[in-house]
Amino acid sequence: MSKTTIRKRLALITSTALVAGVLSVVSTSTASANLHNGVVGSGENVVVTTKAGNTTLYVAEEGNETGTSALASIAWNNTLAAISPNAKSTRLLAKDTSTGTAQTATMLTGGTLSLYGLVTTTVAFTASAGTFTNTATSSAASGVTYSDPATTALISFPLRSVDVVATGVAILWTAPTTAGTYTVSMYYASNTSVPTLPAAASGPASGVLGAQITVTVVAASAGGSYSAAKSNCVTKTAVTASSLTSLDDSTSGVLANGSPWYVAFLLNDAYGADLAAGSLVASATNGGIVALSATDGSAVSAGAGSTAVLAGTGSAAIVRIDQPTAGAPLTTTVTITYNGTTVCTKTVSIAGVAATVTVSDVAANDLNSSSAGVDWLDEGAVVTGGNRQGHFRVILKDSAGNNVLPASSSEFSIDPTTVNLTVPTLSVNSLIATSTSSTSAGRFSVGTYTCLSSAGTSSTKIRHTSSVTGVTITSPAFTTRCADDPYTYTASFDKAQYTQGEVATLTVKFLDSKGNPANSIDTPGPVTMVVPFLTAISSTGSATMLPDANGVKTYTFTVGTTGGMTAGTYTSIIDFTSLTAVAATKATPTYKLVTGGDTTTNADVLKSIVALIASINKQIQALQKLILQRR
Numbered sequence: 001m002s003k004t005t006i007r008k009r010l011a012l013i014t015s016t017a018l019v020a021g022v023l024s025v026v027s028t029s030t031a032s033a034n035l036h037n038g039v040v041g042s043g044e045n046v047v048v049t050t051k052a053g054n055t056t057l058y059v060a061e062e063g064n065e066t067g068t069s070a071l072a073s074i075a076w077n078n079t080l081a082a083i084s085p086n087a088k089s090t091r092l093l094a095k096d097t098s099t100g101t102a103q104t105a106t107m108l109t110g111g112t113l114s115l116y117g118l119v120t121t122t123v124a125f126t127a128s129a130g131t132f133t134n135t136a137t138s139s140a141a142s143g144v145t146y147s148d149p150a151t152t153a154l155i156s157f158p159l160r161s162v163d164v165v166a167t168g169v170a171i172l173w174t175a176p177t178t179a180g181t182y183t184v185s186m187y188y189a190s191n192t193s194v195p196t197l198p199a200a201a202s203g204p205a206s207g208v209l210g211a212q213i214t215v216t217v218v219a220a221s222a223g224g225s226y227s228a229a230k231s232n233c234v235t236k237t238a239v240t241a242s243s244l245t246s247l248d249d250s251t252s253g254v255l256a257n258g259s260p261w262y263v264a265f266l267l268n269d270a271y272g273a274d275l276a277a278g279s280l281v282a283s284a285t286n287g288g289i290v291a292l293s294a295t296d297g298s299a300v301s302a303g304a305g306s307t308a309v310l311a312g313t314g315s316a317a318i319v320r321i322d323q324p325t326a327g328a329p330l331t332t333t334v335t336i337t338y339n340g341t342t343v344c345t346k347t348v349s350i351a352g353v354a355a356t357v358t359v360s361d362v363a364a365n366d367l368n369s370s371s372a373g374v375d376w377l378d379e380g381a382v383v384t385g386g387n388r389q390g391h392f393r394v395i396l397k398d399s400a401g402n403n404v405l406p407a408s409s410s411e412f413s414i415d416p417t418t419v420n421l422t423v424p425t426l427s428v429n430s431l432i433a434t435s436t437s438s439t440s441a442g443r444f445s446v447g448t449y450t451c452l453s454s455a456g457t458s459s460t461k462i463r464h465t466s467s468v469t470g471v472t473i474t475s476p477a478f479t480t481r482c483a484d485d486p487y488t489y490t491a492s493f494d495k496a497q498y499t500q501g502e503v504a505t506l507t508v509k510f511l512d513s514k515g516n517p518a519n520s521i522d523t524p525g526p527v528t529m530v531v532p533f534l535t536a537i538s539s540t541g542s543a544t545m546l547p548d549a550n551g552v553k554t555y556t557f558t559v560g561t562t563g564g565m566t567a568g569t570y571t572s573i574i575d576f577t578s579l580t581a582v583a584a585t586k587a588t589p590t591y592k593l594v595t596g597g598d599t600t601t602n603a604d605v606l607k608s609i610v611a612l613i614a615s616i617n618k619q620i621q622a623l624q625k626l627i628l629q630r631r
Helices: 003-019 602-630
Strands: 057-059 090-095 103-119 123-127 131-137 143-146 152-156 167-174 180-188 208-218 232-236 261-266 278-284 289-293 307-312 317-322 330-338 341-350 356-360 364-366 392-397 412-414 426-428 445-449 456-460 462-465 472-474 478-483 488-493 497-499 503-511 527-530 534-536 552-559 568-571 573-576 590-594
Touching: 057 208, 103 180, 123 131, 123 167, 131 143, 131 152, 152 167, 232 341, 261 330, 261 341, 278 289, 278 317, 289 307, 307 317, 317 330, 317 341, 356 462, 356 472, 412 426, 412 445, 503 573
Parallel strands: 103 208, 364 478, 497 590
Antiparallel strands: 057 103, 090 103, 103 167, 123 152, 123 180, 131 167, 143 152, 180 208, 232 261, 261 317, 278 307, 278 330, 289 317, 330 341, 356 392, 392 445, 412 462, 426 445, 456 478, 462 472, 488 503, 503 552, 527 573, 534 552, 568 590
16 A cells, blocks of 8 residues: 555545544554555455355455445356455554454444455354444345344355355445444354354354454554554664564674674554654764665665664664774664654674683693593583584683684684793684673683693793784783693591581692692592591592692582481591502591580580689789788
8 A cells, every 4th residue: 555545545534533523633544554464565455266265254455545435346146256356444444464263453433344255155244333234245146134233144045055155245344433342253154053143243043153353443543653562673683684573683792893783673553554754863872883774684885974864664674883993892872763753772782803812711731742631621512513622711802891703713823932841832723712692601712732741830821813904912821731640649628627517628639640730631530438427519429520720629518417417536538549549548638527516525624623723822822922011
């Protein structure tokens, strides 16, 4: 339906309302431009040829410039008539796309719906209010009976109540002059029952419900003005066309440097119809560059400033957002208005070039090795392509702290000023970071470093050289350490005495054959622990457990068991069986357990009494001395 047609229909509806004595202002849209019996945006009647009989009912939505209703024209004796598109409804505001039993429509008081469809049996039309008139069929043998008042109508086919060949039917229903919600229904015959003229508007005594329309009758149109409920606004990372009625915001957090954001929007009135052409304005904070296009799905060139203006309806428009300065990070809030009314606000971010490179989670590596077991970082499901094994994680950020993705692993290298005979090289896994999310493990790349034959530590730095800008940045120094496999160990508790209910921490320090803290790559193997009246919180039996970067592993226990606890001093046994089978000695740290409350013994009481007596004797002696001095 053209805008001219809408304006003409509006004028007719407005004049009709005034003639009828209804003092109201009717908005600029009289029908939904995107909800028309399945003919999206046409505002035209559906021409019926082969639609399902008995369960499909149509509402005429042809542009109505005469302001009067018209019955669908149906050719006589045509068993499968193509119902012509001359049917006219009046004062219709909106109609959904369905044609079955869950239809909805909105119209002004006193308006008329022109209904039509195909049936194969006798049918009965009922309405909760309003009146039926002007029935037509494509069969000369049919008959029509109306109730009094005409809230029901029966269209019968003598001798052919069931299994009539597809026949066109049409009827007019005029809405009440009182605003409210009403239902219009069509019933058809089954093989065992035939609809009769209903005694009440609730429906016939027999027959099957084939179609039903819930009609909302209003005194004045709510169309023509922006409706947030019927509009939509979403962020996208591409200009591909999409269904703005259901699309959600893009899940991308921060786009890569140089990548534009897009905000697509759909503006409708309360009936889902397009708005009249108006002033669309998009503006961005923090200097963001915007461009505004009326066509979502078509390429949009970058804009020239932080404000863009366009005349249009906003029926499927899009805004492009770019960085004002190449390589500089941008977080901007984009606001879109229609005729001065804010219809959309979105905040998006675009990262700049990498400004910092940082290393974390560094393991101690094995001697004469550059490989790393997957157990240290457990990177099997972080990025696609396979497992990532490494000794450390590395991340890039721009000057605003946004995560930045490297172009390839070859952009990383060791800072040559930190190369030495302990750690001469490092590299980054080819499965580099894939996510800019601040919570995703995929924001990290994973690297390894090489240890030669000498144990020791090194202050190492990693460099990143952008393949796009050629700019090189260097990380802060991080400690890399080289050591041999776990060989012996010691174990100790964090306290000498615990009260029931406390948490005890056991620290195990693994040493290599030279007495250095062991590496983090080779496991010391499974452990057996005997810890009386302690209940393990952390796992103790993992055969693949690895020490931390300092060759240490801690275990935690709650003091006491479900069966109770006996106070006393106990000796534990910590046995890493793979090590004690070769050179290590079982560790036997001791601890004291108390049950809480008064723990004073008889010896403690006697000791206090003796001390008190001694103190009293001293005071008596001092008093006697003072008396003698005064004589």
